[in-house]
Amino acid sequence: MRDVFDIAILGAGPAGGNAALASVQQGLRTVLLDEQPSAGGQVWRARSASILAAPETPESRAGAHLRSKLSTSDITYLKDARVWQIAREGDIWQLQVLSGGQSDAVEANALILATGAREFVQPVPGWTTPGVIGLAGATALFKQNLTLPGRRTVVSGTGPLLFYVASEIRRLGGEVAAVVTPNTRADWLRALPALAGKPRLLGRGALWIADLMLARVPIYWGHAVTEVLGHDAVSDVKIARLDAEWAPQKHVATIGADSLCLGNGLIPQIEPAQMLGVPIHYDAALGGWVPDVSPDGVTTIASLYLCGDGTGIRGANAAALQGRLVGLRVAADLGRNTQQARTAAQRAWRRAACFGRSMTVLSVARPGLQAVTSEDTIICRCESITRRQLLEEIDKGAASANAVKSGLRVGMGPCGGKFCQTAIAALIAKSRGRDVSTVAPPTARPPLRPVPLGAAAGSFDYDDLPIPKPAPL
Amino acid sequence: MTYDIAIVGGGIMGCSTALRLAEDGMRPVVLDQGDLAQGASGVNAGTLSLQIKRVKLMPYALKGHHLWAKMGDAVGFVKTGGYTLAFNAREAELLQERQTLKAQAGAPIEFVSNNHLRAAEPALTQSVVAASYCAEDGYANASLTGQYYRGRLKDAGIEYHEQCAVSAISKGGVFELLSPHGTIRAKRLLLAAGAWLKPLAALLDVDLPVTARINTVSVTERIPALINTVIGHATGLLTMKQKANGTVLIGGGWQGRGTPQDGRGEVDTATVRSNLALAQYAVPALGAARVLRSWTGFEANVPDFYPLAGALPGVSDAFVLGCVRGGYTIGPYIGQLMGDLILGRAPEMPLFDPGRDFQEEAI
Amino acid sequence: MIRLVADQSAQIRRAAEVRFSFDGADIIGHAGENLAAALLRAGCLILRNAPHDDTPRGAFCCMGLCQECVVRIDGQVVEACRSEVAEGLIVERAG
Numbered sequence: 002m003r004d005v006f007d008i009a010i011l012g013a014g015p016a017g018g019n020a021a022l023a024s025v026q027q028g029l030r031t032v033l034l035d036e037q038p039s040a041g042g043q044v045w046r047a048r049s050a051s052i053l054a055a056p057e058t059p060e061s062r063a064g065a066h067l068r069s070k071l072s073t074s075d076i077t078y079l080k081d082a083r084v085w086q087i088a089r090e091g092d093i094w095q096l097q098v099l100s101g102g103q104s105d106a107v108e109a110n111a112l113i114l115a116t117g118a119r120e121f122v123q124p125v126p127g128w129t130t131p132g133v134i135g136l137a138g139a140t141a142l143f144k145q146n147l148t149l150p151g152r153r154t155v156v157s158g159t160g161p162l163l164f165y166v167a168s169e170i171r172r173l174g175g176e177v178a179a180v181v182t183p184n185t186r187a188d189w190l191r192a193l194p195a196l197a198g199k200p201r202l203l204g205r206g207a208l209w210i211a212d213l214m215l216a217r218v219p220i221y222w223g224h225a226v227t228e229v230l231g232h233d234a235v236s237d238v239k240i241a242r243l244d245a246e247w248a249p250q251k252h253v254a255t256i257g258a259d260s261l262c263l264g265n266g267l268i269p270q271i272e273p274a275q276m277l278g279v280p281i282h283y284d285a286a287l288g289g290w291v292p293d294v295s296p297d298g299v300t301t302i303a304s305l306y307l308c309g310d311g312t313g314i315r316g317a318n319a320a321a322l323q324g325r326l327v328g329l330r331v332a333a334d335l336g337r338n339t340q341q342a343r344t345a346a347q348r349a350w351r352r353a354a355c356f357g358r359s360m361t362v363l364s365v366a367r368p369g370l371q372a373v374t375s376e377d378t379i380i381c382r383c384e385s386i387t388r389r390q391l392l393e394e395i396d397k398g399a400a401s402a403n404a405v406k407s408g409l410r411v412g413m414g415p416c417g418g419k420f421c422q423t424a425i426a427a428l429i430a431k432s433r434g435r436d437v438s439t440v441a442p443p444t445a446r447p448p449l450r451p452v453p454l455g456a457a458a459g460s461f462d463y464d465d466l467p468i469p470k471p472a473p474l
Numbered sequence: 475m476t477y478d479i480a481i482v483g484g485g486i487m488g489c490s491t492a493l494r495l496a497e498d499g500m501r502p503v504v505l506d507q508g509d510l511a512q513g514a515s516g517v518n519a520g521t522l523s524l525q526i527k528r529v530k531l532m533p534y535a536l537k538g539h540h541l542w543a544k545m546g547d548a549v550g551f552v553k554t555g556g557y558t559l560a561f562n563a564r565e566a567e568l569l570q571e572r573q574t575l576k577a578q579a580g581a582p583i584e585f586v587s588n589n590h591l592r593a594a595e596p597a598l599t600q601s602v603v604a605a606s607y608c609a610e611d612g613y614a615n616a617s618l619t620g621q622y623y624r625g626r627l628k629d630a631g632i633e634y635h636e637q638c639a640v641s642a643i644s645k646g647g648v649f650e651l652l653s654p655h656g657t658i659r660a661k662r663l664l665l666a667a668g669a670w671l672k673p674l675a676a677l678l679d680v681d682l683p684v685t686a687r688i689n690t691v692s693v694t695e696r697i698p699a700l701i702n703t704v705i706g707h708a709t710g711l712l713t714m715k716q717k718a719n720g721t722v723l724i725g726g727g728w729q730g731r732g733t734p735q736d737g738r739g740e741v742d743t744a745t746v747r748s749n750l751a752l753a754q755y756a757v758p759a760l761g762a763a764r765v766l767r768s769w770t771g772f773e774a775n776v777p778d779f780y781p782l783a784g785a786l787p788g789v790s791d792a793f794v795l796g797c798v799r800g801g802y803t804i805g806p807y808i809g810q811l812m813g814d815l816i817l818g819r820a821p822e823m824p825l826f827d828p829g830r831d832f833q834e835e836a837i
Numbered sequence: 838m839i840r841l842v843a844d845q846s847a848q849i850r851r852a853a854e855v856r857f858s859f860d861g862a863d864i865i866g867h868a869g870e871n872l873a874a875a876l877l878r879a880g881c882l883i884l885r886n887a888p889h890d891d892t893p894r895g896a897f898c899c900m901g902l903c904q905e906c907v908v909r910i911d912g913q914v915v916e917a918c919r920s921e922v923a924e925g926l927i928v929e930r931a932g
Contacts, residue, residue: 036901036919043900049921050869054850088743097743102913119902129905131882131895138899141918146874147849174846212841233893234882382897382905385889398624400636404509407516408621415695415766415904420897446769447741451904453913454694454750455761461751463561463601469727472710473779473799474529474572695914696888696932719888762913 005093006032006077008331009109011084011273014042015317016309016324017115018067021076023328024113027337032077032107034084034098036450040068042117043137044317046144055147059205063317064144079107085448085457087112087273094304097448097457104456111304111331114274115324116311118267118288121423123366124374127229128263129382136264139166149175151260155238157181157226158264160364161206166262167218168209177218178258181240183247183265183370184363185223195359225249226263227373235259248369266364267314268423274311275445278302283438286362287313289423290442296347296354298327306331314364315357322350371427380428381421383414391425395432402426402443412443415451476648476659477503477633479816482640482674483666485515486802487795489623490809491664491816496630498817503658504632505651507639511620513668517771518802519691519725521713522551523611523704524581525558525573527800528779532579533823534804541806542614549614549622552718556611556704557591559602559756565708566604572708573606583608597700597757604708611704613715613723616802643677645789662816663792669734669772671782671796678789682782683832684797686772688730688739690746694763696720701757712752722763724753730770739770775799777832783808784815787829794828857926859908866922873899873906873918884908884917885932907931 008024010017013035021033033040039047045064048055057065071078079098086097094112097104120137122128134142134150136158142148143166153176156167163184167177196203213220221240227249230237238256241249267288271281274292279300281290291313298306308327309320326346329339374380376389386409399405402412402425411425412418418425426440448457479495481488484506492502504510522542527535542551558573560566570585577583586607591598594607627634635655642652643663651658667674669686701716712726728749732739746768754760774797776782781799786792795812798804811821852868859881866875873896876884883893884906896906899918906917909929917928 049871049874051852051867051871051922052849053852054848056845056848086741086743088740090743095743119898119900129887129892129894129897131884131893134896135898135900138897141899142874142877146871148871148874148878150877168842171840171842172845173849174844208841215839215841379890379892382887382894382903385887385892394621397621398628399509399621401509403512404620407509407512407617407619410617413617413693413767415764415907416902417766419902444738444769446767447743447746448765448768450901451695451764451766453761454763454765455754457747457765458751458754458761459747461748461755463755466711466748466752468564469709469711471568471572472526474575764914 006030006109007335008111009094009096009107010113010115012115012117013040014115014117015045015321018071019321019324020113020115020308020328022070022074023325024332025074025076027332029332029335034079034082036083038080040071046141049145052147083450085450085452087277099452099456102456104459113306113308113327114311115309116270116273118269118310118314119419120264121266121268122263123265123370124378124380124424125226126375126378129379130229130231130235132235132260133229134262136162136166136262139262143169147173149173150262153178153258154260154262155179155256155258156262159184159266161360164206164209167213179256180213180218180220181224181226182222183225183243188363192359192363195356225370225373229261235261246369247367248372265366269311269313272445273449274307277305285365286358288361297330314361315354316360319350319353319357322353326350380424381411383416384410386411391428395429400433402440406443418443476661477501479662479664480649480651480658480660481664481666483668484510484634485513485668486805487809488666489627490806491795491812492632493626493630494810494813495816496632502632504634505638505640506636509620509636510623514771514773515619516616517769518616519713519723520613520616521704522613522803523556523706524608525556525583525606525706526710529575529579531800532576532581534807535800536580537807538804539610549618551614553612554703555609556706558606558706558708560604560708561601562603569604569606569708581608582610595702597759599756599758613704665794666796668796669774671774680786680788683776684774686734686774688732688770689773690728690730690741690749690768690770691723691725692746692765692768694722695766697763700759712756714753724749734772739772741768741770781826782828783812783825784827855922855924857922859928860930870922872920872922875922885930
């Protein structure tokens with residue numbers, strides 16, 4: 002008889018990790034799955050085994066703290082575990098998990114999806130050049146491997162992540178060629194009231210900016226990257242000033258660099274929830290398409306809960322608090338008395354969520370930025386489809402994300418549309434004079450990650466093949 | 475304004491009929507609940523194989539193949555030839571019996587030796603016991619169907635409405651169809667909504683015995699050339715083809731979950747795994763290829779598995795076209811026949827009375 | 838020059854060096870290091886060429902999602918950013 006857990010949690014970042022801790026503390030048999038070798042998600046990503054010693058940072062401490070609590074708990078923790086399919090089989094959730102080249106099933110009564118976020122990059126000419134990495138991707142390099150993207154890096158993007166990445170490059174001995182941000186000083190001043198309640202964060206941020214200024218690293222406020230030069234590698238980065246709606250104006254500088262970190266905010270990873278039938282809606286201030294879910298993680302799908310940045314970008318602290326809240330809620334739904342703890346947890350979450358939202362608002366790209374994508378810019382990286390090709394397809398009548406995908410293969414490549422879908426939806430909306438909130442993402446399908454056919458197929462005995470009724474002749 | 479005919483369902487059936495009607499001066503309007511050809515027409519595996527067609531539908535399939543070849547690059551048509559495989563004695567017997575009848579019905583199908591098969595498809599498992607071959611077999615790219623017909627309808631000046639689900643149909647002097655785009659009026663009506671025919675016909679109190687199978691298709695990442703033709707299986711449980719871009723499409727009618735009313739349907743884990751396992755059995759080197767996506771599509775059928783193609787029972791000036799077994803292949807041709815019928819001409823091949831007794835093998 | 842953010846690179850200690858290969862070339866990394874990171878540090882930015890337009894590609898999202906960093910190890914296509922280096926590892930291009 003197979004082991005059925007009380008709760009399965011997909012994603013061991015701040016949200017999932019804390020959901021697991023809350024759940025196991027209530028005596029529930031909990032399995033936590035994550036595709037990385039260690040828990041921590043993106044923001045609290047652990048160092049690889051190749052790092053024997055390195056100075057701690059607030060993020061590394063937070064991650065170590067979570068990992069330590071997880072390891073001393075009764076949580077069944079499955080690492081390097083890639084969930085490629087999820088389905089309801091009768092009364093339970095069945096997850097197909099790829100680990101070590103093999104696929105196995107994990108079953109649980111309740112399921113919490115804590116799938117986090119990925120980044121959004123508005124495509125820019127040359128963004129596919131080796132040496133261009135995402136802003137959040139850069140943090141993965143730093144945290145896991147203490148590795149720099151190059152010797153001389155332009156850092157470009159929105160929100161606080163930008164300054165974090167720039168300061169990390171300096172801390173790890175690299176050179177920041179320039180910091181480029183569509184945000185203006187005024188945008189940041191508007192965010193000050195929210196930051197006033199976070200003196201440590203404010204202090205850190207101010208330190209990073211002061212350090213850059215002292216080091217004479219140019220900070221281009223209200224600017225964006227408009228082109229990456231170089232073919233096999235980055236040689237230069239061109240930038241332009243932006244107008245109030247973030248549309249690029251005149252070219253301002255060409256900066257020599259061998260690498261570029263580029264990002265325009267984070268998007269919730271909603272595909273697993275979408276695939277399981279959770280309705281979604283558009284909320285620009287939360288990063289775009291988000292699932293319909295209550296603060297304590299409840300969806301319209303029985304026994305399916307969501308928490309963390311996968312429900313809307315609110316930041317690591319909010320994610321951690323919501324994880325705990327949702328873990329407690331699932332416990333309540335499974336018969337435990339957690340009412341008091343939940344009330345307190347929800348209050349704490351609301352405060353953190355409010356702050357997180359104000360940072361996200363800074364990070365979300367304004368529509369004018371779409372103009373950095375020229376006619377010949379590749380939008381779908383996997384299939385090398387350009388803006389021009391997409392506009393032609395839309396002009397010929399393709400009016401939905403699914404229709405454009407069918408006609409041009411955008412989103413049919415290995416990444417499954419993760420890095421092109423947002424820009425394409427905006428293009429469809431603009432061409433058709435619609436609001437982007439009316440261009441729904443394409444249908445979410447399994448596998449949730451590419452899976453080797455042999456692993457997905459499992460063991461097979463030809464004689465076990467069902468003999469179908471012969472097709473009508 | 476009153477159209478000459480309202481066609482509900484903008485897949486291959488509805489669109490090919492519309493084109494024939496417009497050729498002769500009729501003014502159709504095509505309505506689809508979603509994007510054109512996002513039903514079976516757009517999500518099937520694209521197989522164009524005479525070896526899997528019903529014996530009595532073979533003449534239609536041959537005409538259909540001819541039309542697909544004419545559509546050519548615009549729909550990604552490729553004639554690769556195709557093999558149907560048998561892996562044991564029972565399958566070999568089935569293969570022998572069926573392919574012989576299909577060859578007699580006009581398909582250029584022959585049985586081939588093991589050596590022939592090895593030379594043509596070196597990546598196949600050694601466990602093949604018998605195989606048949608048809609040089610006319612191939613495939614097209616089902617994903618391109620929607621955009622293809624949008625272009626053709628536009629070129630023919632045919633009006634179409636997407637995201638336009640019909641919620642009510644009444645018949646006074648003309649048909650009045652209630653839709654999100656307002657009330658559409660037409661002198662005639664063609665129901666061509668595939669898996670959605672039953673609820674659609676019910677709007678006119680007509681009961682069509684339409685059911686839907688939920689077929690699963692999977693696609694891999696690009697891999698180096700491994701499969702050269704369209705591969706089928708004596709029981710129909712496997713179809714495989716490798717496209718020019720290197721991706722391998724795997725199908726075989728494995729059943730997913732869901733109903734047409736619920737939306738697109740869902741992949742069933744157990745059946746897709748069996749489908750993939752069978753693919754790996756046939757071509758062992760596929761094991762390392764990563765599957766990028768699996769999906770389902772609805773295939774509509776009536777109890778005798780022959781088409782519905784003719785007058786809608788009990789409603790004058792109304793017609794129905796769908797549930798064609800092998801609809802992707804035969805669709806472009808049977809749409810022309812349907813158009814001829816509606817125009818008052820005798821179609822060059824017999825159609826299939828939707829009012830027939832489905833229990834009797836009347837066809 | 839005053840630095841408010843100190844250069845801490847000298848305080849990083851990495852595991853023992855290991856030799857592995859990529860596309861036939863010998864590369865030095867550290868035991869347990871992320872493959873994409875090791876290749877980056879060794880100056881191997883181009884991991885493959887894109888199928889349609891043959892443009893050079895390398896690691897982009899560094900999170901196992903974009904599939905730009907895929908390589909072939911033991912006949913299996915995998916993301917370099919989700920793989921680890923080890924002594925004697927043979928890594929081939931996947932495209």
